[in-house]
Amino acid sequence: MPAKKTAPKNKNTKKKKKRALVTGVTGQDGSYLAEYLIDLGYEVWGLMRRTSLEPMIRIEKLVRPERRLRIVYGNLRDGASIRQALEESQPDEIYNLAAQSDVGISFKCPDETMDINYHGLGRLIHEAIKVNPKVKIYQASTSEMFGRTNPPQNENSVFAPVSPYGEAKLLAHEDYVKGYREKKGLFICSGILFNHESPRRGEHFVTRKISISLAKVKLGIQESFALGNMDAKRDWGFAGDYVKAMHKMLQQKTPDDYVISTGVSHTVREFVEEAAKVLDMPISWSGKGFDEVGKTKDGKVVVRIAKEYYRPTEVDYLLGDSRKAAKKLGWKPEVSFKQLVRMMVTADYERLKKMKDAGLL
Ligand code: NAP
Numbered sequence: 001m002p003a004k005k006t007a008p009k010n011k012n013t014k015k016k017k018k019r020a021l022v023t024g025v026t027g028q029d030g031s032y033l034a035e036y037l038i039d040l041g042y043e044v045w046g047l048m049r050r051t052s053l054e055p056m057i058r059i060e061k062l063v064r065p066e067r068r069l070r071i072v073y074g075n076l077r078d079g080a081s082i083r084q085a086l087e088e089s090q091p092d093e094i095y096n097l098a099a100q101s102d103v104g105i106s107f108k109c110p111d112e113t114m115d116i117n118y119h120g121l122g123r124l125i126h127e128a129i130k131v132n133p134k135v136k137i138y139q140a141s142t143s144e145m146f147g148r149t150n151p152p153q154n155e156n157s158v159f160a161p162v163s164p165y166g167e168a169k170l171l172a173h174e175d176y177v178k179g180y181r182e183k184k185g186l187f188i189c190s191g192i193l194f195n196h197e198s199p200r201r202g203e204h205f206v207t208r209k210i211s212i213s214l215a216k217v218k219l220g221i222q223e224s225f226a227l228g229n230m231d232a233k234r235d236w237g238f239a240g241d242y243v244k245a246m247h248k249m250l251q252q253k254t255p256d257d258y259v260i261s262t263g264v265s266h267t268v269r270e271f272v273e274e275a276a277k278v279l280d281m282p283i284s285w286s287g288k289g290f291d292e293v294g295k296t297k298d299g300k301v302v303v304r305i306a307k308e309y310y311r312p313t314e315v316d317y318l319l320g321d322s323r324k325a326a327k328k329l330g331w332k333p334e335v336s337f338k339q340l341v342r343m344m345v346t347a348d349y350e351r352l353k354k355m356k357d358a359g360l361l
């Protein structure tokens with residue numbers, strides 16, 4: 001076979017790095033995505049809102065500093081700040097991950113949730129297309145938009161949100177993602193992501209709360225902890241896998257929406273059981289309703305139920321069908337439920353043990 005001819009390389013023409021702006025870079029997904037894009041050769045800009053904490057303190061724990069993340073300040077509640085951030089970063093791709101992302105808190109702060117999660121996307125788009133009309137945008141949509149729709153949920157399922165968080169995300173999806181794609185021809189995609197977790201997960205989300213609390217119980221730092229609805233079912237995947245799907249969506253010829261999930265669902269109770277097994281501290285249940293408790297083999301109560309952690313309305317059962325993403329993006333999850341639980345529990349146990357050994361706890 002004749003040797004393949006390759007075009008001569010011109011040493012003087014250096015390919016321009018693609019620029020990405022990641023909003024929500026201090027969050028779980030933002031940190032994994034920024035690392036992933038930097039490894040792919042992108043120039044990555046992270047949008048951060050101003051707080052009294054030094055920026056490097058908020059970023060260093062998440063993104064290895066040698067990976068050269070560039071920081072711009074901006075708040076999704078403030079159009080002028082977004083404009084300045086966009087003018088400075090000049091992105092080819094924008095990943096909008098910033099949000100008030102706590103469903104429980106959204107019942108307490110519905111206006112703030114709507115302002116960030118819905119109007120925030122509007123502000124971002126309006127400023128972005130002034131700076132680069134051809135910009136590609138990823139919007140962090142959510143399985144919470146399905147609400148009580150029967151599982152398995154996919155791109156054709158009915159949206160029926162039951163929380164202010166879900167409602168705000170659905171409005172953003174319908175008005176700005178679908179609406180602007182159809183009416184203005186914008187390249188904008190919704191990733192309808194099911195729950196995804198990691199050792200970087202916010203400490204108030206149930207998986208991380210469980211991994212931290214059980215590690216503390218095992219180390220003798222805490223006696224017990226309380227949870228809300230343990231019958232809720234979630235399709236939990238690993239955040240590190242899910243950010244790869246976000247990038248893939250923006251590399252397609254045409255913009256579209258994709259469900260990203262594992263296709264396996266577990267109850268909160270099962271998460272507790274699996275996490276306790278990792279710590280070699282199996283848990284058995286007794287009692288019903290608010291009187292249910294989880295005990296260790298020696299009869300010590302370590303899990304209780306507290307009304308305060310129940311929500312006014314609940315999404316009972318999420319189970320995703322991401323066959324479209326598998327077919328069109330070639331995406332599939334790599335970390336299983338058991339591997340995810342082990343990863344989270346081990347990370348928290350080791351971190352807390354070090355602190356305890358150093359006399360800090
Ligand atoms: P997260 O850890 O809670 O991160 C949220 C980020 O948004 C933080 O960096 C936060 O910054 C930033 N933020 C909040 N309000 C802001 C504002 N007004 N202006 C600018 N930045 C603001 O969330 P995550 O788990 O990484 O999720 C990322 C995105 O995916 C969110 O939009 C979430 O709703 C969506 N999502 C998540 C999941 C999941 O299971 N993780 C599933 C589906 C969809 P501070 O550090 O300043 O607070």
Ligand code: G4F
Nearest residue numbers: 101103142143144194195204205206207227228229232309
């Ligand atoms: O960990 P959660 O707070 O996650 P939730 O509500 O499913 O929301 C997460 O996933 C969404 C995707 O579906 C994202 F869009 C959203 O941003 C966020 O990342 O709660 C999971 C389940 C719920 O049913 C909740 O009622 O756990 C139940 N739960 C029981 N006890 C608890 C607790 N949740 C929390 N946070 N704390 C508890 O003590």
